Amino acid sequence: MTVKRRRAIGKWCKAMLFVAPALICYIVFAIIPIINTIELSFYKWDGASPIMEYVGLANYKEIFANPIFWKALSHNLFWITFTIMIPTIFGIILAVMLSQRFVRFRLLFRVVFYMPAIVSMVAVSVIWNWILNPEFGILNRILKTIGLGVFAADWLGNEKTVMFALLIAGSWVHYGFCMVITLAALSGVDASYMEVAKLEGANPVQTFVYVTMPLLKNTFTLLALNSLIGSFKVFEIVYMMTKGGPYNSSEVISTYMYRTAFTNSEFGLGSAIATVLSVLIAICSAIYMKVSEREVDA
Amino acid sequence: MRSKSKKPIAVTVKKLLTYAVLILTLLVSIMPLIWMWQAALVPSNKLNVDPFAIPTSLTLDNIKRAWTTGKMNVYMINSILVAIPRVLGVLLLSSLAGYAFGKLKFKGRDKIFSFMMFGMMIPIQAMVIPLYYNLQQMGLINTRLAMVIPYFGLSMPFAVFMMRAFFRDLPDALIESATIDGCNEFTTFLYIMAPLIKPALSALLVFEFMWSWNDMFLPMLVVYNDTSRTLPLGLMFFFGKYTADHSLIAVGVTICTLPIVIVYTLFQKNFIEGVTAGAVKG
Amino acid sequence: MKKRFTTIAALGLAAMVSLTGCMNSTVQKNAEESNKSEEAGQENSQGSSGSEGEGTYTDIILWDGMTDGDGNVLMQELADGFAAEHGIKVERVVMKMEDLRTTIKAAINSGEGPDVFSYEIGAGYLGVLAKSGLAYDLTDYAKDNGWYDLFMDNALSSCTFDEKLYGVGNELEALGVFYNKSTFEKYDLKEPETYEEFEEICKTLKEKGETPIMVDDLDQWPGYHYESLWTNAFAGCDTMNDILALKAEFNQESTAEGLDHLYEIVTNGWTIDSPNAMAHDDARKMFMSGKVAMYPTGTWEVSTFGSKEEGLGDDCGFFFLPAPEGRETSGVFGLGGSFVVNAKSDKTFTAIKFIEYMFNQENVQKWYEASYMPATTNADIDSYEISSLFMDWADSALNSPKQGNNLDVLMPTKVNEATGNYIQELLAGKKTGMECMEDKQSALEAETADGNYEAIEK
Incomplete structure (x- = not known):
């Protein structure tokens, strides 16, 4: 018993030697700051003053009473819905198309499709600000040339179009990632399944629905979870392109948090928003994982 | 095998469609970047007037x-x-x-x-x-x-x-x-x-x-x-x-x-x- | 085994909890230090202002927001000049004001901050630093060294909180309308004297197929300036002064009328189709490439718009937005910012001397020649070489009997935030001028109640 136990301890210590460096860094640079943020959310602090005033739950009350928070949250939900729909599904379609036998230059397509995803958001925002510019932007010009002038719009300046305009730019960045992941999953699909399906006389649509789709289900779950978390965190593209305007029409929680903490110097309130955001992400991820697990089991 | 020989037109259409989508996406992915890279070579007085004009002269300045x-x-x-x-x-x-x-x-x-x-x-x-x-x-x-x-x-x-x-x-x-x-x-x-x-x-x-x-x-x-x-x-x-x-x-x-x-x-x-x-x- | 794991987990948790103390202790430590340095600072300021006021010059760090062209060159020259004169180093860090504002508090609190830096004036900005003990108290030094004669009254009064001086206004800026002289000549137009004439000009230009005036508000802050311009033109600067002194309220007929006229520019098609979608940088480019005839913005653009390479050169003119017939036109003025000394710095002596150096007789000329108007009284404009556009605005400034106020630099951040939103709503036709002004008034009242705004007496 004792020998066994000692051996187990030895094993544990050895394993810990591998894990500890990563774990310690993770605790110091991720976990402790989170705990500090939660702590800070119970204080009123302007970031400058030496006095931090304990206010209990007042910051949270203020957030939930503020219409901008709810507006920002609704924009996050919009972003989640459409990010799961547009770039994710489009990325999957592209991957399925690319993995067909007859497609040539597969490498070229694959490399280029992922390129928007690797470019800095600063660059992306410059590019898209120019494309969407109402006066000299190429998008409106293209729409006018092909006779769809009625759809030309003041993309980033109009409360009705701004979220869609941002979404276009966001999707441009994101679909490459979805494609790469799906492609990876498809290459894992055993080619013999396909052959069997063909021999059984299934047409391509049937093959796709009955063979490829179920295999893609896990990938879709992964991508959707990724989009869900990513959409809650979305910051840079909004901050760089509209700063949440016009009149909060594109405000998301993270830009609201940034503005509260760093522009208005309400660090306690900002920390409370950050805490709420983290809790929301954790809850949504947990629910999503539960649901998708149940589906897989069934 | 059977379906292939039966519907050659459908297959061609499918191929064409696939390529059309792929090539269109290719252009959408890369054009903004390429256009930005070429803009780096256009003299600034030209570009400031119309950033989307086709360049007539290039410079490394x-x-x-x-x-x-x-x-x-x-x-x-x-x-x-x-x-x-x-x-x-x-x-x-x-x-x-x-x-x-x-x-x-x-x-x-x-x-x-x-x-x-x-x-x-x-x-x-x-x-x-x-x-x-x-x-x-x-x-x-x-x-x-x-x-x-x-x-x-x-x-x-x-x-x-x-x-x-x-x-x-x-x-x-x-x-x-x-x-x-x-x-x-x-x-x-x-x-x-x-x-x-x-x-x-x-x-x-x-x-x-x-x-x-x-x-x-x-x-x-x-x-x-x-x-x-x-x-x-x-x-x-x-x-x-x-x-x-x-x-x-x-x-x-x-x-x-x-x-x-x-x-x-x-x-x-x-x-x-x-x-x-x-x-x-x- | 299970027990062991729990023990270790408990140990880990304990370690974490002890580590999480960091945050509070940092702030508390800083608080103690700030108290100490405040005391030290007071001694220091008494020391340096007294007869034995000779300190030793040391290397200092300067943060400023002059990122562009001539202003950037000017600040570098001043820093280098001062460094050479005293055989020290002045390390200059240039950043956008927005970034400076974001980082400065944490930087000062953590002891990483600059010794001297530029910052926005107003209770919501410099006032906050002053209240938290991050800005150095310059009162005694200023009194003993003739700063009250050297600087214009408002350069010091706007940096004074609780009767103590925490900074020095750097340069005087005004808001007005820049215009393209060749476009005006082409249609035989002259600088307007009244708002009605201004409207006539817009109408004529529109008829001739030009875009008369640029209104851009994607970035939100240009909206602050439109508000100051139009409310000042319609309500007049006396009314605006009363409002700032909290003797009157924003939500009154005349200010609302001003904003409604601003919106009319959009409805009459005198500007681009969608101001809310136009980025400020792109708007500037359109004005400088001659695509719009007029651009209402601030005189910090003088050096760029008046430059021959980038801007319109001598083709650019400037006028104050005129008041309607029968009312008095007054320019909209404000300080570009201030220079502030870090209260936690141990190099305050050199930092203060540097501020003084920047505004000495010789250097004031450099400011003017870089197209800036320092807020001092020791200038001899006639002997300077200055651009025609700068002359134009200096002229307008000198001929302006009264000075209106640029509101955003005086307002707390939260009021400006409200302004950023409702001006966009105004331009989109979602709110009337009166609704906007009601928003502003209620935001101001809330901030006043929170102690973030105090009445400004002129």
Whole structure:
């Protein structure tokens, strides 16, 4: 018993030697700051003053009473819905198309499709600000040339179009990632399944629905979870392109948090928003994982 | 076989459609970038009048100006000096931990792993204020290290997740035979395992390099000295400085985007392999 | 075994909890230090202002927001000049004001901050630093060294909180309308004297197929300036002064009328189709490439718009937005910012001397020649070489009997935030001028109640 136990301890210590460096860094640079943020959310602090005033739950009350928070949250939900729909599904379609036998230059397509995803958001925002510019932007010009002038719009300046305009730019960045992941999953699909399906006389649509789709289900779950978390965190593209305007029409929680903490110097309130955001992400991820697990089991 | 011979037209249509979609997407993906890169070569007086006009003459003056007077050379070097240690550190720490989580059996393994995965859900905005003070206590504000060290913790959840998935799929027999050959955990890791995870390492390398290269949020707060600014920060500052000049902005964007595109293209084969083996099966 | 794991986990947790103390202790430590340095600062200021006031010059760090062209060159020259004169180093860090504002508090609190820096004036900005003990008290030094004669009254009064001086206004700026002289000549137009004439000009230009005036508000802050311009033109600067002194309220007929006229520019098609979608940088480019005839913005653009390479050169003119017939036109003025000394710096002596150096007789000329108007009284404009556009605005400034106020630099951040939103709503036709002004008034009242705004007496 004792020998066994000692051996187990030895094993544990050895394993810990591998894990500890990563774990310690993770605790110091991720976990402790989170705990500090939660702590800070119970204080009123302007970031400058030496006095931090304990206010209990007042910051949270203020957030939930503020219409901008709810507006920002609704924009996050919009972003989640459409990010799961547009770039994710489009990325999957592209991957399925690319993995067909007859497609040539597969490498070229694959490399280029992922390129928007690797470019800095600063660059992306410059590019898209120019494309969407109402006066000299190429998008409106293209729409006018092909006779769809009625759809030309003041993309980033109009409360009705701004979220869609941002979404276009966001999707441009994101679909490459979805494609790469799906492609990876498809290459894992055993080619013999396909052959069997063909021999059984299934047409391509049937093959796709009955063979490829179920295999893609896990990938879709992964991508959707990724989009869900990513959409809650979305910051840079909004901050760089509209700063949440016009009149909060594109405000998301993270830009609201940034503005509260760093522009208005309400660090306690900002920390409370950050805490709420983290809790929301954790809850949504947990629910999503539960649901998708149940589906897989069934 | 049967269906193919029966419906040649349908097949041709399908092929045409596929290519049409692929090529259209190709153009949508690359045109904005190519157009930005060519804009870097257009004289600024032309570009300022109409940034979307087809260029009639090209010049290298913009690039020279941005590179030296715009200090893009400094920013570029900083970006490289930040990316290299950050990528190496993350790769090392995560492959060690990934090996333990994927291949070793020890008490509390899954609990510790889930605890680490929790970090993936937390937005950086939720940590940044205290993080600033922690870095300040370490005396790292305004240094390149401030943009490196925090990521040994912040990047860990994703990196460990990926490496664990990869290690888990390696056959146990490898370890067993290594143990019989007299290897301990470390030598097994070093000589047997590490060489096998090259694809996963390349994939992680591309991801981490990309995130480091494009990182903006934390650097924006912890570095304000011009001599430590990385490209995205430099670029934002550069915009403030040359707001009136479309060409210089295009040059800035080009200098910022081209290197990362090159790194990706070089590693893309391993990258896809790594993603295939790592992320998906996890 | 299970027990062991729990023990270790408990140990880990304990370690974490002890580490999490960091945050609070940092702030508390800083608080103690700030108290100490405040005391030290007071001694220091008494020391340096007294007879034995000779300190030693040391290397200092300067943060400023002059990122562009001539201003950037000017600040570098001043820093280098001062460094050379005293054989020290002045390390200059240039950043956008927005970034400076984001980082400065944490930087000062953590002891990483600059010794001297530029900052926005107003209770919501410099006032906050003053209240938290991050800005150095310059009162005694200023009194003993003739700063009250050297600087214009408002350069010091706007940096004074609780009767103590925490900074020095750097340069005088005005808001007005820049115009393209060649476009005006082409249609035989002259600088307007009244708002009605201004409207005539817009009408004529529109008929001739030009875009008369640029209104851009994607970035939100240009909206602050439109508000100051139009409310000042219609309500007049006396009314605006009363409002700032909290003797009157924003929500009154005349200010609302001003904003409604601003919106009319959009409905009459005198500007681009969608102001809310136009980025400021792109708007500037359109004005400088001659695509719009007029651009209402601030005189900090003088050096760029008046430059021959980038801007319109001598083709650019400037006028104050005129008041309607029968009312008095007054320019909209404000300070560009202030120079502030870090209260936690141990190099305050050199920092203060540097501020003084920047505004000495010789250097004031450099400011003018870089197209800036320092807020001092020691200038001899006639002997300087200055651009025609700068002359134009200096002329307008000198001929303006009264000075109106640029509102955003005087307002707390939260009021400006409200302004950023409702001006966009105004331009989109979602709110009337009166509704906007009601928003502003209620935001101001809330901030006043929170102690973030105090009445400004002129």
